[in-house]
Amino acid sequence: MKAVLGELLQGRPVFVNIGVRAFGDTLRQAGFEVVQVDWAPPAGGDPRLAALLDELL
Amino acid sequence: MTLKERINAANEEAFRRMAAADPVLVDVAPASQVIPGMRDRLILHSGPPVTWERMCGAQRGAAIGMCLFEGWARDAAEAEGMLARAEIELEPNHHHATVGPMAGTITSNMWVWVVENKSFGNRAYCRQVESFQQFGDHSEAALAALFSWRDTWGPALGQAVRSLGGIPLKPLIARALQMGDEMHNRVVASSSLFANVVAPALAASGLPAEQVQSTLHYAGNHPFLFLGLSMAASKATMDPVRGIESSTVVTAMARNGTDFGIQVSGLDGEWFTAPSPRVHGLLLPGWKEEDAGLDMGDSAITETAGLGGFALGGAPGILAFTGGTAAQALAYSRDMRAIAVGLSPNYLIPALDFEGTAMGIDIRKVVQASLVPVIDTAIAHREMGHGIIGGGLVRPPLECFTRALTRFSEVYSAAREA
Structure with a gap:
């Protein structure tokens, strides 16, 4: 584990950005490689609808 | 059988009927x-x-x-x-x-x-x-x-x-x-x-x-x-899909220029409405944005059946009428898979490696992803006395689907507890 962490910190990191694209854009502008994962909270974050979906989906 | 299992079985039956039409x-x-x-x-x-x-x-x-x-x-x-x-x-x-x-x-x-x-x-x-x-x-x-x-x-x-x-x-x-x-x-x-x-x-x-x-x-x-x-x-394809108990599949999307309404198989006969949205697209020469009426027509029955906007990726020629790029059109067709029961075994798109169009809109998936169907349509004037003034793309209000989901929960959760 130590060796892996060491390599990670010595090498140039690749970022995985989940959700809000703007965070990844900032890193990309700073010259880093960014892999974007599109994600949004279920039902746009509405807790009532999310609860319904828990039951139905 | 749990409610989720009943819904999934009902939606598979809805899909089967659509494919068999x-x-x-x-x-x-x-x-x-x-x-x-x-x-x-x-x-x-x-x-x-x-x-x-x-x-x-x-x-x-x-x-x-x-x-x-x-x-x-x-x-x-x-x-x-x-x-x-x-x-x-x-x-x-x-x-x-x-x-x-x-x-x-x-x-x-x-x-x-x-x-x-x-x-x-x-x-x-x-x-x-x-x-x-x-x-x-x-x-x-x-x-x-x-x-x-x-x-x-x-x-x-x-x-x-x-x-x-x-x-x-x-x-x-x-x-x-x-x-x-x-x-x-x-x-x-x-x-x-x-x-x-x-x-x-x-x-x-x-x-x-x-x-x-x-x-x-x-x-x-x-x-x-x-x-x-x-x-x-x-329409002939979707009517046999109506009234399947526990199904969350949309059987109609229709607009009258005032309201956008959807109907759902397991809630047969009920309309779930919200104000008609504005269509985004291209206007014929001489017309301005403020001339345009709101979304209107029963033609979204084609999207309900897995055609129209759901097949946009295979029809780049339409972009001259609606605006947009070929890459966007392909993306629309791929996006629709996230809210559909499955892919049509009958209606295949060469540009999507001959995969079928997304078919059977599931209100649960629409609400979960906050992703509404894409519809391509024409534009009428907001006042009477004019012919066609343009064409474009439109999205239904998400509210139609959240209202339907809420009603579905009321009907079927109550049935489960009874």
Whole structure:
């Protein structure tokens, strides 16, 4: 584990950005490689609808 | 069986029925002879129910046009008075196994395409597509196409279709999807394929040469002819999907220029509405954004059946009408997979490596992803008296789907606890 962490910190990191694209854009502008994962909270974050979906989906 | 398992099984059945549909054009006939519940002094219209007071300008103009077409009124002012006094009844097409483009207005003497779903025995109906009266233009010139359809083209096409023993539409749609149509705003290939099929029967009909020649010209040169057929085929496909207990599949999306409404299989008969949205697209020269009316028409039945916007990736030619890029069109078609039950085994898109179009809109998935269907459509003026002014893409209000999901939970959670 130590060796892996060491390599990670010595090498140039690749970022995985989940959700809000703007965070990844900032890193990309700073010259880093960014892999974007599109994600949004279920039902746009509405807790009532999310609860319904828990039951139905 | 848990509620989730019951819903999934019900949706699989809904998908099976959609895939098994076999829509066949069997006739062209006057609405009074074929549409269930059609009667005198009744105007069928697109979208969910709407009163004259709440009706948008374009649909009002189309309704006035139908009063003049039927001879119920001598002029527009008299027609408007009759409609305002509720002397003419107004009901949605969808309540009569029927669909209509844009304002969608149908009365007794309007001839309609008659499409039978041979797998389930139900019939569905749609009026002719044209570019003026259905957009709210009730001028004499606009009504001329309705009279020609009633007196010349409709009767000739009806005789030709009957002499052929019907025209199966599923193979025509499948072929046209591979020729760049998406079956809503782009029906150029399918209209030509239809003209090819019907032409020999017209030539052999024995009808007067002038009528045959006029009908051949109409069928062979009308770029939107097949929209009426793809709408009727989609309606005939979706009606057997209605009323499946526990199914969350959408059976209709329809708009009247005031409200956007959806219907859901397991909640049969109920409409879930929200204000009609604005269409984003291209306007014909001379028109401005502020001229445009809100989203209108039953034609979103094509998207409900997995066509139209769901097949946009295979129809880049449509972008000249709606705006956008070919890459965006492909992305729209891929995106729709996230809210669908499955992929059509019948309607394949070459540009998507011959994968089927996304089919069977699941309200649960729409709400979960906050991703609503994409619909391509035409644009009418916000006031009466004009023909088509543009075309574009539109998204239904998410509120229609959240309301339907809330209602579904009330009905089915209560049933589970009972």
